[in-house]
Amino acid sequence: MPAMNFESRRSPVFGRGGMAAASQPLAVAAGLKILAQGGSAADAAVAIAAALNVTEPTSTGLGGDAFALYFDAASKKVSVLNGSGRAPANLTLERLQREGLGDALPPYHPYTITVPGACAAWCDLHERFGRLPLSQILEPAEKLAEEGFPVAPVTAYFWQRAAQGQLARSINGRELTLDGRGPMAGELFRNPGLARTLRVIAEGGKEAFYHGPIASAIATVIAEAGGCLTEADLAAHTSTWEEPISVDYRGLRIWECPPNGQGLAALLALNLLSGFDLAALPALSPERLHLEIEAMRLAFADAFHYIADPAFSPAPLADLLSPNYADIRRRLIDPRRADLEFSHGTPPAVSDTVYFCVVDGQGNACSFIxxxxxxxxxxxxxxxxGFSLQNRGHNFSLQPGHPNVLAPGKRPYHTIIPALATHAVSGDLYGPFGVMGGFMQPQGHMQVAVALVDDGLDPQAALDRPRFCIEPQAAGGKVALEEGMPEATLQRLAEMGHPIEIAGGMARSLFGRGQIIRRDPLNGVLCGGSDPRADGLAMVIDG
Known part of the structure; x- marks a missing residue:
């Protein structure tokens, strides 16, 4: 595949009847079809999630997890759906230690498989906010899987890599290949197994996934691979509806899912940046990027210490997100030099993937990952x-006593996070947004929020802007900077002590892939953008 070059521009998309933005055009088309049939933003979101399982299995699917933020236009309330799964009941730290895995769990080991939460999340979102029958919502994805679809270019690249990687090594992995290879761009791929799965769910809902033949097949293949997740683990799974967390960033309230997701890291960084006049600094200047990078380092230091399953180790969220704590932590940022060894703080008491979004014609919005x-x-x-099983359990800590340490029935630190913004005073919808990609996600949320708020960019321009990516778990505090950053900025950041590297071509995937839809509260006009680092787009229906 040719290098991923940014040699053209893309306009933001405007409309009023409803809009969807995702990393695959065929998935966007599925969502718009459901909106046109009278479906809500939740209905369209489930249709897109299912279609993405078909068209971009390199990133997503029924073998993984999901999170959603939903804005209800009538009540102006933001709801959080946590669709992440839990560790098997028989998986303990002691078991790993006995088997010589107590220091590190290999990334593709069957012990990394947590209960797939996506199916329950789709069904629970639909049950609370949907309008159309589930069978109607899943029909576009089922048709794509049964009849086949032409594979998009970026997806083809990563599919081919996986066909030579974990799909080649794993049990039944060849089922998601073409005789052992990944499909080429434009080549048709059929997935009759996934079409069958979608039909079963359409008829029987989430019960048909977590009980019966599908659950039996999941447990059987995991046992064959040497894992320990059972049908009882699947049957015990539930999604949870939770209270969102948020901060006020210059007149916009930015909403995230609470832990076990890492949305807290994005909010911590924005809280720190609210004390600096970023608008007075040029957007890609070394002075501004230095502040953003250091704020993100501080945020990750707290995130890695505090984020865990709150049922086992609740984080002091109100204290961490207080202006007082941000003031204390902000003093650690030296505007002239990088600090590569920030440690977590102790707040004083004061009281990971595909990402897509939908706004329907009534102003309801769904931010989904x-x-x-x-x-x-x-x-x-x-x-x-026709679907593969996630390795989300790799994000557990194996350090005894750590808040995120592996335990039976526990949810791990989760990288996937959707975001949403409302106007702080009125509570009206500003719009859903998100940037997917491992530990890039809170960094992407912070960077596009700064672009939208401090610089007044439209959604497409905010996504087009070159990004940085801290590698928070790598030694030395390395910072990747995307091709397109000014040369003077690169040089000055290095002089300030940031260990930098430049990434371009297909390595741009490091910087995530985002979607944004903004809604004007006065006239209902929607403005959407889709990340040029992926295959997708934003599109509107008439209304």
Whole structure:
């Protein structure tokens, strides 16, 4: 595949009847079809999630997890759906230690498979906010899987890599290939197993996934691979509706999912940046990027310490997100030099993937993210069902006493996070947004929020802007900078002590892939953008 060059421009998309933005055009078309049939933003979101499982299995699917933020226009209330799964009941730290895995769990090991939460999340979102029958919502994806679809270019690149990687090594992985290879751009791919799965869910809902033949196939293949997740683990799974967390950033309230997701990191960084006049600094200047990078380093230091399953180790969220704590932590930022060794703070008491979004004609909005984690996840496929199983459990800590330490029935630190913004005073919708891609996600949320708020960019321009990506778990505090950054900025950041590297071509995937839809509260006009680093687009229906 040719290098991913940014040599053209894309206009933002405007409209009023409803809009969807996703990383695959065929998935956007599925969502718009459901909107045109009278579906809500939730209905369209489920249709897109299902279609993305078909067209971009390199990132997402029924073998993974999902999170959603939903804005109800009538009440102006933001709801959070946590669709992440839990560790098997028989998986303990002691078991890993006995088997010589107590220091590190290999990324594609069957022990990394947590219960897939996506199906329950789709069904629970539909049950609360949907209008149309589930069978109607899943029909576009089922048709794509049964009849086949032409594979998009960026997806083809990563599919071919996975076909030589975990799909080649994992049980039944060849089921998601063409005789062992990944499809080429424009080549048709059929997935009759996934079409069958979608039909079963359309008829029987989430019960048909977590009980019966699908659950049996999941448990059987995991046991065959040497894992320990059982049918009882699947049957016990539930999504949870939770309270969102938020901060006021210069008149916009930015909403995120609470832990076990890492949305907290984005909010911590924005809280720190609210104390600096970023608009007075040129957008890609070393002075501004330095502040953003240091704010993100501080945010990750707290995130890695505090984010865990709140049922086991609740974080002091109100204290962490207080202006007082931001003031204390902000003093650690030296405007002239990088600090590569920030440690977590102790706040004083004061009281990961595909991302897509939808806004319907009534102003309801859904910010949704669905992921297998590392591409196809483990690459392990329940025989005949057409989807791979995630490796989300790789994000557990194996350090005894850590808040995020592995435990039976526990949810791990989760990288996937949707975001949404409302106007702080009126509560009206500003719009859903998100940037997917591992630990890039809170960094992407912060960078596009700054572009939208401090610089007044439209959604497409905000997504087009070159990004940085801290590698928070890498030694030395390395910062990747995207091709397109000014040369003077690169040089000055290095002089300030940032260990930098430049990434271009297909390595741009490091910087994530985002979608944004903004709504004008006065006239209902929607403005959408889609990340040029992926295959997708934003599109509107008439109304």
């Amino acid at each position: 669905n992921s297998n984690y590392m591409g196809f996840g483990t690459g392990i496929v329940p025989l005949g069902w």
